[in-house]
Amino acid sequence: MSDLTAFVRKLQCHAPLSPTDLHALEEVAGAAHHFDSGTSFAKEGSPADRVHALLSGFACRFKLLPDGRRQITSYLLPGDLCDTRTFALRYLDQSICSLSRVEVAVFTREQIQRLEQSPALSHAFACSSLINQAIARQWLINVGQRTAFERLSHLLCEVFERLRSVGLTHESSCELPLTQTEIADAVALSAVHVNRTLMELRRSRLVYFHTRHLEIHDLPGLKIAAGFDPAYLYCGGH
Amino acid sequence: MSDLTAFVRKLQCHAPLSPTDLHALEEVAGAAHHFDSGTSFAKEGSPADRVHALLSGFACRFKLLPDGRRQITSYLLPGDLCDTRTFALRYLDQSICSLSRVEVAVFTREQIQRLEQSPALSHAFACSSLINQAIARQWLINVGQRTAFERLSHLLCEVFERLRSVGLTHESSCELPLTQTEIADAVALSAVHVNRTLMELRRSRLVYFHTRHLEIHDLPGLKIAAGFDPAYLYCGGH
DNA sequence: CGTAAAATTGATCTGTCTCAACGTGGGTGG
DNA sequence: CCACCCACGTTGAGACAGATCAATTTTACG
DSSP states (O other): OOOOHHHHHHHHTTSOOOHHHHHHHHHHHOSOEEEOTTOEEEOTTSBOOEEEEEEESOEEEEEEOTTSOEEEEEEEOTTOBOOTTGGGSSBOSSEEEESSSEEEEEEEHHHHHHHTTSHHHHHHHHHHHHHHHHHHHHHHHHHHHOOHHHHHHHHHHHHHHHHHHTTOBOSSEEEOOOOHHHHHHHHTOOHHHHHHHHHHHHHTTSEEEETTEEEESOHHHHHHHHTOOGGGGOOSOO | OOOOHHHHHHHHTTSOOOHHHHHHHHHHHOSOEEEOTTOEEEOTTSBOOEEEEEEESOEEEEEEOTTSOEEEEEEEOTTOBOOTTGGGSSBOSSEEEESSSEEEEEEEHHHHHHHTTSHHHHHHHHHHHHHHHHHHHHHHHHHHHOOHHHHHHHHHHHHHHHHHHTTOBOSSEEEOOOOHHHHHHHHTOOHHHHHHHHHHHHHTTSEEEETTEEEESOHHHHHHHHTOOGGGGOOSOO
């Protein structure tokens, strides 16, 4: 039996789930799949016949350019769900790859249809999709307009808030199983410059990131440096 | 009575619409709204109680940073539709602003619900949302990984294909009512550099853009320069 | 026509990249 | 349990794509 805590907690940010809803989710989620770090469990060009929910660990969507440049277009954190309307298109336009050991619930079209008969679940799925779109737009703003320092600050604020909404932070720290290269490909900087900028964040006494562990020393300061407004994450509640 | 041609044509790329569907659309679209260039007809922070479809003209979503930097996060071209699930969230996270004189159909929640009772329309709306998401991801890749020359090439390829799918191109030219500044804020370059790069595209005999009119002299060459793969636009058909 | 917005061009500056070397820590096999 | 190894992180120096600043020209439009 897999642990749906993060997933359920995230959905409950958007709509109160009835015991029936919870039961339906549990039944359908069934046995979760486990994948090691670095596994592409959804592949660009393959049929769009499954929807994934990440139960634990980190994953990402990305695209490779022919010459090797890579852009990570989103991080999937515990509780995150792919768009339930994916079935409308024939094939996936991007791969999803685990960045750590992950636990993934896989839903078929029929299962999603069944779940969406519950207004609460249907509403929560819709919110989830819209928020993912808002996050994607924020990433575009990040990469398009912000300096390296602001960019990293913003990304760290966002990830911290998203993890907090599913209970995966302590007071002001969290696990962040990402290499500096994986951060670099998300914010569109070189790994070298990410390293230098993380140093600068440390020197500014805002953030300390080491061995996949993030400590935020001054969250208000970090938010100001980033120009971070958490409204788009709708973590507050219904 | 407003002209739904572009909108209908776009939906028909995704699902064959029955006469009943067409009739329902026409009835509901009713009188379109007209706005002059530079009008924000949907405002960040305002209640998400309407869905817009652009019938003619150009518009964009954007976000301003406090110090004036602006990122355009998407262009809305004739036939484009905002996500029909917008109602799931309380307020809009971005403004939509016309870039030319536009004609906009406005739908209420009830109208969308009625339309979505048709499986064909519901499917077409879902496709539309997913394609908009794919476009947003392409823009992130564009801004994150491509050089100025590739970036502009890619944007022009994309816009040209999108306009072509709604019949708004001639053999190899189209109207593009955008200033170089508006292009600059979409691809995250300075207006000066957009200008220089457009010159370079011209010198390369790929593209000639002048007085809001785009002529593509070598579409295959432009696609290669851009690394453009139109699959994500699903313009082909069902 | 006159005027303001948009496009064009040149000169200079800078944030970030690239290349290259070196440090470090955790896992593996002997 | 030690030694090696490899991925990851760190640091320095130099290069460059694109930004910025500042004219000047062209275009759109009342």
